[in-house]
Amino acid sequence: MGAKLLISTIGILLLVSGGSYAARILAIVPTVSRSHHIWNSALTVALARRGHQITAISPDPPMENNPNLKHIIIEGAYERVQEVFDLEGLVDESDIDALKVFWKWGLETCKQEIQTKGAKELLRMPPDSFDLIITEVLVNECFYLYLDHFGGGTRIPVVGISAFGIAPWTDLATGARTMPSVFAFPTLPYLSKMNFWERMKNTFITGLEWIGMMYYYLPQQQKIAEEAYGKPLPPLQEFASNISLLLMNNHFALNGPQQQLPGIVEVGAMQCSPPKPLPKDIQSFLDGAEQGAIFFSLGSNLRSENLPKEKLQIILDTFAALGPKVRVVWKFDPKVPIKGLPSNVLLKKWLPQEDILGHPKILAFVSHSGLLSTLESIYHGKPVVSIPFFVDQLTNMRRMVEMKVAEYVNFVTITKESFTAKVLKVINDPSYRRNMQTLSNMLRDQPETPLDRAVFWVEFTLRHGKGGRVEALRYAGLDLAWYQYFSLDVLAVFAGVIMFAVLVVVFVIRALCRCFVKPSHGKDSSKKRQ
Template identity: 30%
Template sequence: MKSFFSQSNVITGLFLALSAFTLSCSGGKILLYPVDGSHWVNMKVLIEELHSRGHSITVIRPKSSWYITEKSPLYTSITIQDNVNDFENFFEDYLSKAMEIERGEGSGLAFLKLQYDLFSMLSTAHEIACKMVSIILEDKMLVKKLQDEQYDLMLTDPAIAGGVFLAHYLKLPLVLNVRWITSGEGHFAIAPSPMSYIPLPGSGHTDKMGFAQRVKNVLFKTFTFLQNRFVVGPHYDILIDKYLDYKTDIVGLIQAADIWLMRADFVFEFPRPTMPNIVYMGGFRCKPSKPLPADLEAFAQSSGEHGFIIMSLGTLVKSLPADMANAIAAAFARLPQKVIWRHLGDRPSNVGNNTLIVDWMPQNDLLGHSKIKAFVAHGGTNGVQEAIFHGVPVLGVPLFFDQFDNLIRVQGKGAGKILKLSELNAEAFEQALRESLNDGSYKRNMQTLSTLHRDQPMRPLDTAIFWIEHVIRHKGATHLRSEFYKMPWYSYHSVDVFLVLFIVAAVCMLSTIAVIRYVCYKICCRRKSKSE
């Protein structure tokens, strides 16, 4: 009897596995509208997995793309002629100026000029994106081809929202690979976000804020609203007025997405309200480490009991100011650990014998090595999530954009430390590194985060693919999507309800006062007539 039940369980398990395989492998047709740069690195992970499961993928790409190749075994491409400025040079110039201001070498006027340049760049990026959509929609043959293909869904990154608009124009179910949208961090557009304990990006706050911090948080919210309303939104308004037959704005189109694949999770994020169509896939691109190339493995093994440190400041950072690079090199040289440093600038004159400078490193594989001790990082989302996955404490040197906020979350959970550019010199850098290496709480807390991150019923990547296929199977996910975005602001915040209740209460109160005064008046009149 026991044998019978064992065989029955095996057959049932095989049947369920085959059913799941059949569900996931009925290949769908996916139209993909990506964002270039590091966003493409994330999107490509999804593309590889979707392709391996039999889905057909078409990628719309600009001719000037940095990383999105025209020919690929993973997808077919539609290349759109565009006219794009050299944003890579912009980022280099912006970083250089931001470093000067952070280190106290720039004036207040220089800071304002830098902010103006950033807004101008954002405006230009969205303007170019909207022009690219216009080029697509003005090409009637291309539009007909896109319509005739009968795609099952649009997968896009809404940081630049051309794909969002095109999905609505083509009336396709919409799945977002998202953390950032045109108006900032994605949660703030779709989920309730009380300003009292949910910090705005850029504020530098955790979820524990005093009064002054809450005031700053509200001001940052106002600033974000104005940025979207006057810097970004007008470019999309032109598209909406020209090509859609209903009135909305770009945030409303983003809010109407079926599924939000959020590149974060609550190991990383502070606890906050969410929505049923937000699917958390933080760390979806993380994977176990592979063996290192022979030269790197030999260098790592030569570190002995002290182990090694790695340092990388991301793909956009080509070099650091010479004095800063020399300070970092001097601090590394005084450590007993070996160091692998991705540095593309001029080689510092004081590099120690323990330091290996490289143009590129297999970051994930190094973070998963048994002798890794710490990660010096700029705080990009990908690097932070890889550090969490492998349980490696972080010394963060944030440079721009969301990096400081990412590192605030790591530091707030006791798994890393932040060193601002304004504080960076050889002594401060060495002290911060030694604290990260010698204080065991950083390692323990990061390993706790790693354990929590890995303790999930499904891999984050499998979860993401499941929900993409769910949208394909059911032609959308309207059962999970709230339609609050169709409500006017005064209805969403119940201003009209409170106004009516106030009027009713005021009428009742005034009526009661009037009746009381009338009764009092009558009583007084009777007394007066009796006395006469």
């Protein structure tokens, strides 16, 4: 124990003095999404390559074998999601139902993951095992119990990460407020500039999310965490407020300018990199596309094989209509062989998305428009045919359509004619590629890569996170109630003073009137008596 403390102390001193230090870092990344895992792994692998000792708990295996990277697997998480959720059926959910599904996702995955062997293995580790914690700040709040166990925010600093980007629930960690007048709720297909009715609906959904989160969702997460921990915990929002720094998958090229605190660092497209060589069969297939190729993927959670048969047939008919000179690479693992599969279509259970998007023959990306896929399409300069289903996908689609780099296809009303027309419009109109290339140039034009920036700020937090927090980055808004943050208490006092002053003036005027204005009924009554 003494040796560990000595080594840790020497390491911190080296960091403060600007030297390098192999820190012991815990990465809590339990989100059930392979795409999120790719984004998170970009950071953990980079830190491991720099010599830090990383312990990551995740439902996914490591992206790279590295002696500095230990993975604790959360087993059964993907099976639980497939069992509970019909993800492909969420495309026609109402806005309120979509919010309920988001909460249900967080609660159901937390219930399952926190009771797994991997989660219990981590809980058995000594409290002084780590020098810093990296934790996701998205729908897995029950995992904040590990912040209590390892002293995150009190003994060692905590860095929050979110592949989802900025959202109202990140306010818990920043103390800022995502204003509904200019910040569209992630499940709504709105932009920053909203009309009156959009602002009204956005304010309602944002307020509903806050009320539901504070009085329903977080108390449920608290219960799950305490049952797994075996003892009471401070409120989970207190753990969130002790996070020193947030690394967010966000960039103004897609989301526009947003007010940011110094403790919110944008590392959008952190997972993106130049394309690597493709497997020979995929390389040969794409190289042979005479008029170019299309890449079709619905991401890591949505699965083409689970789509309704009539929708699959529409998609197959559309790709066949493109002709043999336009080829299609489709992330698709059919349960039974596809009868009549067009000769221009290649199906694969798994595909290296970035490497395919980087191939020069790719003309367009038919995508569900999740944030990670959207940023990868921008990074590689490929226009999009967007088929959004749920959560932020509608918002990302709307932004890309507004910037004229994408076309929208409604999956509920999709037909062969409408889908074919949108695909042909995107691949035949060069303006989509030009506009996307402009966005790509903006995204790439940075003084350092987003990954290098993320690594720097993690090590910055290690160097300066004395007492468990980087106090210089802590926003005063974290210590204010919502009514104090918006100065409603001050406005209430002002309103009270003004109302009191008005009442005093009215009282004085009425008193003066009674003193100096004689009642007229006295003279009239004397006349009547005469």
